[in-house]
Amino acid sequence: MPECRALCIALISVGTSTPPLRSMDSGHLWSELEVLPHVPKSFIWPKECTVDAHDELKAPMIELDGFLRGDDEATQYAAKLIREACMNHGFFQVINHGVDLQLIREAYDQIDTFFKLPIQMKLSVHKKPGSMWGYSGAHADRFSSKLPWKETLSFPYRDNTLEPVVTNYFKSSLGEDFAQTGVTFQKYCGAMKQLGMKLMELLAISLGVDRLHYKELFEDGCSIMRCNNYPSCVQPSLALGTGPHCDPTSITILYQDLVGGLHVFADNKWCIVPPRPDALVINIGDTFTALSNGRYKSCLHRAVVNKYKERRSLAFFLCPKEDKLVRPPQDIVRMDGTKRYPDFTWSDLLHFTQKYYRADQATLPNFTNWFLSFKTTN
Numbered sequence: 001m002p003e004c005r006a007l008c009i010a011l012i013s014v015g016t017s018t019p020p021l022r023s024m025d026s027g028h029l030w031s032e033l034e035v036l037p038h039v040p041k042s043f044i045w046p047k048e049c050t051v052d053a054h055d056e057l058k059a060p061m062i063e064l065d066g067f068l069r070g071d072d073e074a075t076q077y078a079a080k081l082i083r084e085a086c087m088n089h090g091f092f093q094v095i096n097h098g099v100d101l102q103l104i105r106e107a108y109d110q111i112d113t114f115f116k117l118p119i120q121m122k123l124s125v126h127k128k129p130g131s132m133w134g135y136s137g138a139h140a141d142r143f144s145s146k147l148p149w150k151e152t153l154s155f156p157y158r159d160n161t162l163e164p165v166v167t168n169y170f171k172s173s174l175g176e177d178f179a180q181t182g183v184t185f186q187k188y189c190g191a192m193k194q195l196g197m198k199l200m201e202l203l204a205i206s207l208g209v210d211r212l213h214y215k216e217l218f219e220d221g222c223s224i225m226r227c228n229n230y231p232s233c234v235q236p237s238l239a240l241g242t243g244p245h246c247d248p249t250s251i252t253i254l255y256q257d258l259v260g261g262l263h264v265f266a267d268n269k270w271c272i273v274p275p276r277p278d279a280l281v282i283n284i285g286d287t288f289t290a291l292s293n294g295r296y297k298s299c300l301h302r303a304v305v306n307k308y309k310e311r312r313s314l315a316f317f318l319c320p321k322e323d324k325l326v327r328p329p330q331d332i333v334r335m336d337g338t339k340r341y342p343d344f345t346w347s348d349l350l351h352f353t354q355k356y357y358r359a360d361q362a363t364l365p366n367f368t369n370w371f372l373s374f375k376t377t378n
């Protein structure tokens with residue numbers, strides 16, 4: 001698998017010098033590192049993060065067909081399963097979700113073509129300092145230790161404009177050769193946003209609040225699409241494709257291929273999420289935890305790598321409109337008798353994770369402390 005080998009080398013090359021090389025500079029190290037028989041230090045994770053998982057996660061596979069058709073009984077049943085899963089670990093999967101499986105396949109194949117490009121071409125769309133969008137090798141442009149064994153391509157999606165933002169992103173950054181990739185991902189993100197909005201209705205029902213309560217917050221938001229490629233790894237037990245973290249966003253809709261590698265922390269241990277081709281994975285993120293007044297857990301997850309097979313995943317992060325207040329419905333606060341988080345905006349939390357804090361399992365409590373101290377000193 002020469003492409004996979006090249007990816008691996010590209011990842012290794014960005015992680016071997018200190019301070020970290022900007023991904024732009026990484027190309028020249030390739031030939032030296034091709035023969036490296038070990039994982040470089042900057043990719044090694046502490047033992048407590050790499051503890052193996054043995055059991056499968058107990059999480060519902062929720063059939064959405066009845067809810068999408070407006071069947072009341074099916075809706076109540078789906079909401080009940082969601083409520084249990086979100087209170088327990090913040091994770092569930094959906095099937096018969098209304099997203100065309102062929103569209104998912106196409107998006108997956110298109111991004112496969114991107115990741116197989118020569119590194120110089122991928123670096124032509126590398127993330128610029130301070131930007132969230134573009135190609136990144138192991139996030140070495142931001143961090144220098146505990147690097148993830150992966151490369152990513154991230155781009156924004158919004159639907160409050162007539163402009164096809166994703167189509168334009170691909171055309172303007174990668175040229176006409178990637179025009180079709182742009183069209184496919186424009187459709188893919190549109191489908192994810194639509195599903196995300198329906199899930200917001202189900203989440204509202206599951207929390208016993210007005211079913212349209214959360215939708216309004218997300219209607220004009222700018223969501224994040226991140227495509228992940230995890231090359232195979234010589235010493236997989238030392239590295240992680242994605243370290244343990246909760247997503248700062250609201251909900252994540254993830255498609256994972258059949259290789260497997262996603263783990264969720266539940267019942268005090270890491271659990272395996274076996275891939276299923278017709279399912280989409282749903283994670284609760286920090287913002288939704290705040291929106292539920294802490295009733296729903298932000299899902300702690302990670303992705304492991306393996307020795308033989310590269311793995312891909314497509315993550316769509318649904319985000320609220322930047323300037324709208326993130327706060328739980330009054331009814332929930334009244335019932336709970338306390339409000340667990342201060343009112344904040346999505347752009348406050350985004351700023352914190354882009355400037356000051358690397359997302360982990362404690363992003364939300366640390367953000368809350370930072371936000372409150374920032375407010376009292378200003």
Ligand SMILES: O=C(O)CCC(=O)C(=O)O
Pocket residue numbers: 226228242247254256261262301302303312313315
């Ligand atoms: O690839 C996966 O299974 C997880 C991806 C993930 O957690 C992320 O992109 O934040």
